[in-house]
Amino acid sequence: MTESSRPSAADDALDGASPPPPRAPFDGVTWREIGYLLANFPLGVPAFVVLVVWLVLGIGLSVTVVGLPLLAAGLSACRWYGKLERARARALLGVRVEEPSRLRPRDRGFFPWLWMRLKDPVAWRHALFAFVRLPWAVLTFTVVLASLFVGWPVLPWVARWLSNADRAMVRGLLSPSDELERRIAELESDRVTVTDTAAADLRRIERDLHDGAQARLVALAMGLGLAKEKLLEGRADESVAAMVDEAHGEVKLALQELRDLARGIHPAILTDRGLGPALASLAGRCTVPATTAVDLDERPAPAIEGIAYFTVSELLQNVSKHSAARRASVEVWRARDRLLIQVVDDGKGGARLDGGTGMAGLAERLGSVDGVFVLDSPAGGPTRVTAELPWRARTEAGPVGAAKRGPVPRGR
Helix, strand or coil: CCCCCCCCCCCCHHHCCCCCCCCCCCCHHHHHHHHHHHHHHHHHHHHHHHHHHHHHHHHHCCCCCCHHHHHHHHHHHHHHHHHHHHHHHHHHCCCCCCCCCCCCCCCCCHHHHHHHHHCCHHHHHHHHHHHHHHHHHHHHHHHHHHHHHHCHHHHHHHHHHHHHHHHHHHHHHCCCCHHHHHHHHHHHHHHHHHHHHHHHHHHHHHHHHHHHHHHHHHHHHHHHHHHHHHHHCCCCCHHHHHHHHHHHHHHHHHHHHHHHHHHHHCCHHHHHHCHHHHHHHHHHHCCCCEEEEEECCCCECHHHHHHHHHHHHHHHHHHHHHHCCCCEEEEEEEECCEEEEEEEECCCCCCCCCCCCCHHHHHHHHHCCCCEEEEECCCCCCEEEEEEEECCECCCCCCCCCCEEEEECCCC
């Protein structure tokens, strides 16, 4: 790439946290700042007029049936005005402000919508932004226009000082409601993940029942029906005994499949004895020799306990299928208000979140409950997976599944 074809630092300023220092002759960033400041006046005047008329009419008619709906409609328009100003600041000033979350009333109907709009803090801050912009727009338009004719040598620095004030206004008045807005956006994303996960689990359970135990029970019913017909006809020969023996085998297989399915939904050992014995049982079924160490003074809430169990179960399955490891270890402990899980194996490493081993889905599930998933798997190993879950204690005291355990023999 030649020197003339490379983008200048000024043109790249919008991608950084702050623009480059102003200088003459004017660069691209300075001209964009000047354009932004000159556009403040033609955009600020109609916004101010509409705001004043809307406030006067809305407050004046608030004693009637149209006043409050008019205020609510005006606040909705303020949100659109804020979206326009954020886009303008992003394009010309390089200020990137996150979009506020959409308003979603909990209950359907006109009055929940009306109340939600009237108490929207984001819309009221956008209205304040439109109100304070008019005197500021007049000042910036006058100063920049005069500097273009009589003070152009210092115009880059004047434009920077004025546009920095605009940047502060945009960040202060057009940004989401800080931590609350970010938390709402996170919870909305987590809700989608939890819903998708629950739907996938229901489909898996339905498929396992339909293709496994149900099919075996249908075959069992048909076999017993044939044996019953022969017995009623008085033909109790060796074929009837073979049918009954086959039906007995089908019953045992169906019961085993139902037990495996129930263990996949929520294992009885986890409910009865806690996380320590349940994880030891998981390690015993792993094809790689695994050790477990669970150091907990009390049992966590059932939901957290279940997520921890299935997290370890998924990770040990990955160890068995993909790691080519000779040994693995599982450690679980509590650190203040967090439950920490660490699974380590000495396999070939190279695991990735996008590697098709279910790691990405596991990370999403943990994130949906404010958890953290960290994968460290360099090529050649070892692989270390650390998961964190929020600690919630049980409402009722239960047995403590907190014994530290040594090596667990290879599964059957």
